[in-house]
Amino acid sequence: xxxxxxxxxxxxxxxxxxxxxxxxxxxxxxxxxxxxxxxxxxxxxxxxxxxxxxxxxxxxxxxxxxxxxxxxxxxxxxxxxxxxxxxxxxxxxxxxxxxxxxxxxxxxxxxxxxxxxxxxxxxxxxxxxxxxxxxxxxxxxxxxxxxxxxxxxxxxxxxxxxxxxxxxxxxxxxxxxxxxxxxxxxxxxxxxxxxxxxxxxxxxxxxxxxxxxxxxxxxxxxxxxxxxxxxxxxxxxxxxxxxxxxxxxxxxxxxxxxxxxxxxxxxxxxxxxxxxxxxxxxxxxxxxxxxxxxxxxxxxxxxxxxxxxxxxxxxxxxxxxxxxxxxxxxxxxxxxxxxxxxxxxxxxxxxxxxxxxxxxxxxxxxxxxxxxxxxxxxxxxxxxxxxxxxxxxxxxxxxxxxxxxxxxxxxxxxxxxxxxxxxxxxxxxxxxxxxxxxxxxxxxxxxxxxxxxxxxxxxxxxxxxxxxxxxxxxxxxxxxxxxxxxxxxxxxxxxxxxxxxxxxxxxxxxxxxxxxxxxxxxxxxxxxxxxxxxxxxxxxxxxxxxxxxxxxxxxxxxxxxxxxxxxxxxxxxxxxxxxxxxxxxxxxxxxxxxxxxxxxxxxxxxxxxxxxxxxxxxxxxxxxxxxxxxxxxxxxxxxxxxxxxxxxxxxxxxxxxxxxxxxxxxxxxxxxxxxxxxxxxxxxxxxxxxxxxxxxxxxxxxxxxxxxxxxxxxxxxxxxxxxxxxxxxxxxxxxxxxxxxxxxxxxxxxxxxxxxxxxxxxxxxxxxxxxxxxxxxxxxxxxxxxxxxxxxxxxxxxxxxxxxxxxxxxxxxxxxxxxxxxxxxxxxxxxxxxxxxxxxxxxxxxxxxxxxxxxxxxxxxxxxxxxxxxxxxxxx
Ligand code: ARG
Ligand code: ZN
Numbered sequence: 001x002x003x004x005x006x007x008x009x010x011x012x013x014x015x016x017x018x019x020x021x022x023x024x025x026x027x028x029x030x031x032x033x034x035x036x037x038x039x040x041x042x043x044x045x046x047x048x049x050x051x052x053x054x055x056x057x058x059x060x061x062x063x064x065x066x067x068x069x070x071x072x073x074x075x076x077x078x079x080x081x082x083x084x085x086x087x088x089x090x091x092x093x094x095x096x097x098x099x100x101x102x103x104x105x106x107x108x109x110x111x112x113x114x115x116x117x118x119x120x121x122x123x124x125x126x127x128x129x130x131x132x133x134x135x136x137x138x139x140x141x142x143x144x145x146x147x148x149x150x151x152x153x154x155x156x157x158x159x160x161x162x163x164x165x166x167x168x169x170x171x172x173x174x175x176x177x178x179x180x181x182x183x184x185x186x187x188x189x190x191x192x193x194x195x196x197x198x199x200x201x202x203x204x205x206x207x208x209x210x211x212x213x214x215x216x217x218x219x220x221x222x223x224x225x226x227x228x229x230x231x232x233x234x235x236x237x238x239x240x241x242x243x244x245x246x247x248x249x250x251x252x253x254x255x256x257x258x259x260x261x262x263x264x265x266x267x268x269x270x271x272x273x274x275x276x277x278x279x280x281x282x283x284x285x286x287x288x289x290x291x292x293x294x295x296x297x298x299x300x301x302x303x304x305x306x307x308x309x310x311x312x313x314x315x316x317x318x319x320x321x322x323x324x325x326x327x328x329x330x331x332x333x334x335x336x337x338x339x340x341x342x343x344x345x346x347x348x349x350x351x352x353x354x355x356x357x358x359x360x361x362x363x364x365x366x367x368x369x370x371x372x373x374x375x376x377x378x379x380x381x382x383x384x385x386x387x388x389x390x391x392x393x394x395x396x397x398x399x400x401x402x403x404x405x406x407x408x409x410x411x412x413x414x415x416x417x418x419x420x421x422x423x424x425x426x427x428x429x430x431x432x433x434x435x436x437x438x439x440x441x442x443x444x445x446x447x448x449x450x451x452x453x454x455x456x457x458x459x460x461x462x463x464x465x466x467x468x469x470x471x472x473x474x475x476x477x478x479x480x481x482x483x484x485x486x487x488x489x490x491x492x493x494x495x496x497x498x499x500x501x502x503x504x505x506x507x508x509x510x511x512x513x514x515x516x517x518x519x520x521x522x523x524x525x526x527x528x529x530x531x532x533x534x535x536x537x538x539x540x541x542x543x544x545x546x547x548x549x550x551x552x553x554x555x556x557x558x559x560x561x562x563x564x565x566x567x568x569x570x571x572x573x574x575x576x577x578x579x580x581x582x583x584x585x586x587x588x589x590x591x592x593x594x595x596x597x598x599x600x601x602x603x604x605x606x607x608x609x610x611x612x613x614x615x616x617x618x619x620x621x622x623x624x625x626x627x628x629x630x631x632x633x634x635x636x637x638x639x640x641x642x643x644x645x646x647x648x649x650x651x652x653x654x655x656x657x658x659x660x661x662x663x664x665x666x667x668x669x670x671x672x673x674x675x676x677x678x679x680x681x682x683x684x685x686x687x688x689x690x691x692x693x694x695x696x697x698x699x700x701x702x703x704x705x706x707x708x709x710x711x712x713x714x715x716x717x718x719x720x721x722x723x724x725x726x727x728x729x730x731x732x733x734x735x736x737x738x739x740x741x742x743x744x745x746x747x748x749x750x751x752x753x754x755x756x757x758x759x760x761x762x763x764x765x766x767x768x769x770x771x772x773x774x775x776x777x778x779x780x781x782x783x784x785x786x787x788x789x790x791x792x793x794x795x796x797x798x799x800x801x802x803x804x805x806x807x808x809x810x811x812x813x814x815x816x817x818x819x820x821x822x823x824x825x826x827x828x829x830x831x832x833x834x835x836x837x838x839x840x841x842x843x844x845x846x847x848x849x850x851x852x853x854x855x856x857x858x859x860x861x862x863x864x865x866x867x868x869x870x871x872x873x874x875x876x
Contacts, residue, residue, distance in 0.1 A: 006375045006865040011319040017138055018049045019056050019091075021145040024189075026135070029176075030122055030153040030196055032107040035115065038099070039135045041145075045094040053091050059132035059139040060086040062104070062114075069099040087136050100136050109133070110783050110824040118262035119221070121197030122157065123275055125268060128318055128377045131189035141188040141315045142420040149194065152178040157196040159219065161256060163187070163271045183271055185251070186418065188314055193270030195219070195258045202228045206236050206250070209243045214250050220259040220282065223747075227282035230293055230675070231257065231300050238301040241335050246409060248308045257281060257300070261749060264785050264827045265381065266299050269306030276303070279750055279786055285673035287751050289716045290683060293675035294336070302332040308413060316420045318377045322369040322445075323423045325381075326389020330397070333390060340677040343565040344615045350540045350566070353391065355628040357383035357543075361450045362631075363838045364874040366477040370423050370445040375869035378827050384448075391543040392444045396427075398489045398513060398541055399441075400434050407433040440517055441487040448477040451486050453516070455548040459531040466494070466525045466532055470516055472544075478873065488516040491541035494525065494532035499561030502532055510563065511538060533557060538564040550574060552598050559602065565616060572606070572620040575599060576648075580629055583644035588637065593644070595651035603652060607659050614667070615681030621688050623648055626800035635843040638804035642763075653695040664689040664704070673714040680716075687720035694728040702729050709737055719754060726762050734765065742779070752779045753790045760794030763801040768809050771795050771802075782821065785828045792817050796835040803835065808849030811836050815853040818867060819860045826864030833857060833867060837874035851875075 023042040028035060045053065065082060068075045068089065080089040089098075109116040114133025115124050124134070132139040149162035154176050160169075164183030171177050199219040206214045216235060218228040235257070242248040252272045263277035280299045283292055309331060310324035337345045360366060360383050367380065369389040374380050397405045408430035415429055423445050431438050454471045470490070474483040493511045494502040501510030504525060514523055525532075533554055537546045550558075550571075555578075558571035579596045586593050606612065606620050626645055630636045653660065667686035671679070690708065693701035702725070709721035718741075725737040738759065745751035756779060760766045774780060774791050781787045796803050796814050803810040814836050821829035836857075839850035857863075858871045 006868055008373050008375050010373045014317055016048050017046055017140060017143050018054050019043050019138065020046050021138060021143055024145040024147045026147065026149045028151045028194065030151065030157065032117060033105055034103050035106055036103050037135045038101050041098045043096055043098055053094065056089045056091050058087045058136035060136035061132050063136065064103045066101040071096050102135055104134060111827065112262055112264045112825060113827065115194065118260045121260065122195065123258065123260050124192065124194045125264065125275065126192050127190040127268060131192055137189050139189050140317065141190055142317065144186040144188050144420060146183065146186050147192060148180065148182045150178055150180045151194060151196060152176050153196050156198060159197055159199040161195040161258065161273055163193055163273050165253060185271060187271050187311065188420065191271045191311060193273040193275055195273065195275065200225045202232060204232050204236065206239050208249045210249060215254045218257045224259065224282050227284045227287065230283045231281045231296055234297040234300040235304060237339060238304040238335060241338065242305060250307065262784055267303045269303045269310055271311050274303045277786065279753060282750060285714045287715050287748055289719050290675055290680045298332045298336045301335040302328055305331040312418065313413060313416045314420045316422050319370055320422050321380060322385045322389035323426055325386045326369060327393050329386050329390035330393040341615050341681065344619065346539060346566050347569050347619050353387050353543060355625060355631055357387050358450050359631045359838065360384055361448060362475065364478060364876065365870060366448045368446050368448045376865040378866055379830055379869055388543050395489050395542055396430055400430065400436065404434045443484055443486055447474065447483050448480055449474045449483065451488065451544040453544050453546045455536060455546060457534060464526060464528045466528050468523045468534060471520045472516060485517060485519045488542045488544060490514040490516050491538040493535045493538060493564065495535060495561060496532060497530055499557065501563055502528065513541065535562050535564060535567050539566045552578065556602055569616060569619055573624060575602065576623050577632060580624065580644050580648060583647055584637065584640045587640045587643045593647045595648050600652065600655045604656055604659055607656060607663060613681060614685040618681065618685040618688050636841050637843050638800065638846060639806065642801045649695050653692040657693065657696065660689045660693050664693065683716050687717065690720060691724055694724040697728050702733065706733065723758050726758055726765050753786050756780065756787065757790040757794045760791045761798040763799060766795055766799045766802050768802065768813055783824055785825065788821065788828055788832065792832055804846065808853065811850045811853035815857050818857050822864050822867050826866040829864065830866035830870050833870055837870060
């Protein structure tokens with residue numbers, strides 16, 4: 001906790017480390033309340049740091065120090081300085097061995113950073129700056145060292161794991177046991193990991209392209225051992241994929257994954273020992289939904305891919321976080337696209353970006369993918385660094401083509417293997433391998449905010465010349481007023497009146513990637529016989545907003561004719577946004593609401609179109625969420641948004657009731673569960689039909705839901721039925737389903753989380769009183785981030801209606817939770833506060849009420865650095 005205002009760290013202040021650590025030997029004696037840590041560091045002066053011998057500084061937080069020894073000689077406490085943030089030790093030699101003995105308290109560590117206990121298992125989370133909560137160390141990613149780790153523990157913890165290869169094990173005289181691990185690859189401390197527990201594991205073997213055998217193990221509590229198959233399959237797919245697409249082979253003889261119930265994020269790529277949030281690794285058809293299966297595949301891939309993009313080549317400093325995260329998210333997205341439906345994956349990713357990352361880029365914490373400064377780096381594990389970062393890498397891929405990009409990534413890995421580097425090094429490798437100049441492109445790394453492209457066009461019938469006029473601009477963001485033009489790859493095509501693509505160059509291509517580099521640019525196309533219809537930003541080729549004044553007819557035409565699947569969906573979104581805006585305005589003016597009849601006709605055609613991929617039909621049927629409508633609003637009128645969307649869904653479901661029934665029945669086929677793209681798509685469309693049917697609240701529809709609830713053979717169908725009953729059933733039926741479901745699954749942590757989330761997200765059941773009651777339920781635990789995300793996060797981020805209650809009670813509730821959580825887990829508190837930080841975007845009284853709640857957090861006494869940074873920046 002902070003007693004003074006926290007310091008800001010600046011990128012421009014980066015200096016190379018004064019000292020390097022060649023070897024790190026760690027020795028742990030695990031005890032819940034007092035764990036002993038003995039560290040032996042082989043240290044030398046960094047030749048790149050200049051002359052002289054400055055004092056050695058070691059980071060250390062919440063540590064009990066017992067002794068420091070330098071080259072075998074014990075130092076007295078006057079020989080060094082113990083500061084709040086670490087140790088400063090005067091040094092007389094350029095090379096020496098430092099030994100430190102300290103202790104820590106894993107049981108009391110509720111921050112889930114450093115070494116902590118989850119249920120009865122010891123585990124670690126060191127990224128970004130958690131290693132300093134284990135022992136005194138130069139805790140920065142540009143200090144890379146070879147680690148050996150010995151773990152001593154009682155018999156209650158038979159499985160003792162760390163990075164690399166096991167090189168020894170045995171019994172101590174007192175009955176405890178020990179295991180020693182050695183990691184041959186030098187690594188920064190943030191990639192260190194330790195696990196100890198009573199765990200079981202599943203095992204498999206992967207043979208690499210060059211024929212090396214790698215042992216694969218997934219560890220979990222005994223009760224979850226049946227939930228590891230999907231992760232194991234995903235891991236093997238990821239290993240193969242990285243060989244085929246990037247030429248990257250795994251480099252140790254063993255790769256371990258551990259599932260942990262208490263975890264701040266999704267998972268962590270520690271060398272050879274990935275640690276996962278249980279929710280991101282454990283699955284079985286009975287207990288996990290399709291989206292859980294897909295999430296697991298992509299996160300297992302993501303962490304595995306980090307072995308090259310993150311571990312073999314790591315970050316010089318935390319400002320470079322997107323170097324590994326943006327690149328790795330791009331890699332995992334392509335992995336998922338290759339294994340499943342490419343178009344659906346893209347639609348899902350773009351939806352996340354547009355609703356949540358765009359909101360971040362327009363809010364008080366907006367930052368470039370490579371930030372210039374931070375108070376607490378944990379606050380910068382954001383959608384901007386991850387998802388927008390991935391879009392920036394994707395743009396390089398688009399500009400260079402797949403082969404050029406591969407040449408660039410080969411050069412990057414070869415040039416920087418074993419090093420801690422920068423985003424600049426990544427871009428330079430791409431340039432050097434392709435002889436291109438990405439000078440202007442680099443602005444994507446330094447400028448925040450979502451660029452806007454205003455597009456207009458002209459057609460001259462007499463000459464057959466068609467012009468696209470593109471103007472780019474970028475809104476002001478905190479500390480960045482004036483923006484320079486971005487280099488934007490703009491994929492586009494032109495459709496003729498039959499819906500065919502028009503040839504745009506001599507080679508006959510019907511799609512071009514235009515390169516936008518100026519604030520205003522005109523692109524000319526010759527020899528056209530009629531005015532074409534432009535299809536713009538195909539595949540979402542850049543993270544920007546495109547404004548072009550499409551008519552409803554034009555959007556309908558694109559929805560049925562565009563050769564780009566993504567843009568067919570995008571046209572449906574534009575169409576739906578228009579309809580919803582009309583409804584919103586009508587509501588605000590007190591007029592009666594009417595859903596545009598064209599929209600109903602279009603949706604009927606889509607729903608009945610059996611040629612279309614059901615996955616695409618499903619994505620179109622889902623109207624834009626309240627949050628994405630809010631993101632598009634200049635000033636958010638929450639009540640009008642809820643009214644408009646609720647009305648649109650009701651009107652659609654009433655108008656399409658027969659078609660919905662028909663498709664539901666046709667898709668409701670029994671078959672053994674498999675999480676393949678086709679089955680997932682069909683289940684998804686079926687369950688969207690069910691939901692729409694239930695929107696009418698007719699007895700028929702609810703019977704269907706009840707029947708599906710009673711007979712479902714997998715969690716996807718079961719959860720969808722539960723959701724329908726919760727949201728649309730009468731209280732008695734809803735109540736009954738909620739109880740039945742809980743009774744059936746109360747022993748299963750992952751299903752219980754889903755059960756909590758469904759209630760918290762429900763506009764009907766997730767009232768503030770019910771949320772408070774849920775928090776008293778035995779299934780809830782404030783110290784478990786997954787439970788907090790399910791209930792408090794579900795309410796604040798996914799229950800638009802109840803959270804935005806006009807009396808401001810939703811905001812006050814969130815403020816209370818932030819204040820309570822900050823004492824336990826600052827990283828989680830600092831995420832929970834986000835929904836009440838964007839008060840400036842609200843219209844009417846909600847803005848003031850939200851600000852008041854935020855001010856209350858600000859004045860609640862000592863805040864962590866994490867929460868202080870977010871709150872103070874949001875009140876500016
Ligand atoms: N590197 C991890 C991943 O993206 C994220 C870990 C971040 N953890 C944290 N507490 N900030 O795969
Ligand atoms: Zn990552």
